[in-house]
Amino acid sequence: MMSHPSKEFLQELLDMLKGAKIVDAYVDNDDGNDYDNWPVLVVDFPNHIKDGENTIRGEVLIAQDEECNGPGALIGLYEIKELTNG
8 A cells, every 4th residue: 555645546446435335334343442443334336346247345444544553533423423313
């Protein structure tokens, strides 16, 4: 991975998510440390993104950087939860 990806490279990666469907979401915490909770999205990618003839289901780990030096934050979800009184 690149240590400082370009805006174009990041946009190319994000474009893969257009039309994708999040089919599951969970917190990965394999060491039991409360400070090491990693958000993970399970994604069915759209039909134009295939591995040969097969569509792809993949996991997207949300980290603070590409080296996975710590879990990342999902900015905006808390505010949406508050709007829905959830």
